[in-house]
Structures are given as structure tokens and as C-alpha cells.
Amino acid sequence: MKKIKVLIESFKQELAIYQLVWKDPRTPRIAKWLLGIAITYLVSPVDLIPDFIPIVGQLDDLLIVPLCVYLALRIIPKSVIVESREKVSIQNRKK
Numbered sequence: 575m576k577k578i579k580v581l582i583e584s585f586k587q588e589l590a591i592y593q594l595v596w597k598d599p600r601t602p603r604i605a606k607w608l609l610g611i612a613i614t615y616l617v618s619p620v621d622l623i624p625d626f627i628p629i630v631g632q633l634d635d636l637l638i639v640p641l642c643v644y645l646a647l648r649i650i651p652k653s654v655i656v657e658s659r660e661k662v663s664i665q666n667r668k669k
Contacts, residue, residue: 587662587666590662590665591658591659591662592609592643594657594658594662595609595650595654595655595658596609596610598654598657598658600653600654601650601651601654602650604649605645605646605647606646608642608645608646608649609642609643609646611642612638612639612640612642612643612646615635615638615639615642616635616639621634621635622634622638
């Protein structure tokens with residue numbers, strides 16, 4: 575149970591970081607598009623391969639979303655990511 579709580583908190587932290595990165599004017603437009611695609615695909619009920627198809631249906635979610643995030647993070651300047659992580663870390667310490 576504790577592992578799930580840690581995983582959820584980590585997920586929330588990463589979302590907060592990506593939100594700051596997305597709002598930063600130094601983030602290239604293509605990276606913003608990739609992050610937007612990842613989030614939209616994650617929450618969208620429409621999939622390239624329907625989820626009712628065993629294994630392959632879930633596999634597309636597990637490949638497309640991380641791939642888009644990975645590509646976006648490769649394009650974004652490292653300083654933007656580091657600053658965003660620091661801001662979120664400071665916000666979490668204040669809580």
C-alpha cells in the first residue's frame with residue numbers, strides 16, 4: 575500500500591514538472607506538441623489499437639505515451655527541466 579502511495583506522489587510530481595516545462599517560453603514548440611499528444615492520448619478514450627484486444631491493446635498505451643515524453647524531454651533544454659524540478663521540489667517542501 576505504501577508503494578502505491580509513493581508511486582502516486584511521484585506521478586503527481588512529474589505532472590507538475592511537465593506542466594511548468596510546458597509553460598516555460600524556452601520550451602520548443604515541438605516539445606510542447608509531444609507533451610500535449612502524450613497527455614491527450616493518455617486520457618483519450620480513442621486508441622490506435624482498441625484496449626479490448628488482449629495485450630496489444632494496452633501495449634500501444636505503454637509505448638506511445640512514454641515515447642512522446644522521452645522525445646519531448648530530449649528536445650527541451652536541460653536548464654528548463656532542472657529549474658522546473660527545483661521549483662516543484664521547493665513547493666513540495668513547503669507543504
